[in-house]
Amino acid sequence: MSGTLILNASYEPLAVVSMRRAMLLVLNGKASVVEAGQGWMHSRTSRYEVPSVVLLQHYVRVPMRPVPISRRAVLQRYGYRCAYCRGYGDTLDHVVPRSRGGGHSWSNVVVACRRCNHKKADRLLAEIGWRLPFEPTEPAPTPQARAGLWSVRHPEWAAYLGRGEPELLAG
Ligand SMILES: [Zn+2]
Secondary structure, X not given: OOOEEEEOOOOOEEXXXXXXXXXXXXXXXXXXXXXXXXXXXXXXXXXXXXXXXXEEOOOOOOOOOOOXXXXXXXXXXXXXXXOOOOOEOOEEEEOOOXXXXXXXXXXXXXXXXXXXXXXXXXXXXXXXXXXXXXXXXXXXXXXXXXXXXXOOOOHHHHHXXXXXXXXXXXO
């Protein structure tokens, strides 16, 4: 039960909602199912195929606001990869530590593994001879990024997310 992808009437990905909520949109005529998922939902009188992707009947205008920085968004943007040793990481690191005046912004926050995070502590990279292999930047406010769709959770979503995958930094 990992949700239903909602597409705007323009076929742009908009959000992921619970299957129940998606089903209500469909039953109320506000959306149509474009990809069925696996399984069924039952009401008292009938059963419905669970929707995996639904399309809104009417276009919803979405303001192009920047992508909010959150723990999950940062981890997903960098694919849970430590910026320093490139291994698996699940903590956030402020490149310039907050105690040294670094901000909590896309240009100063990367993923670090626990080990690197602990080793770096509240020091500057120059002080320990470390380098970042890339420049941390704010992600482009694509519909995918704004909807928090950093990864394809279902194979059948891939076609609708297009090349909206975040540019995972090489290396
Ligand atoms: Zn590391």
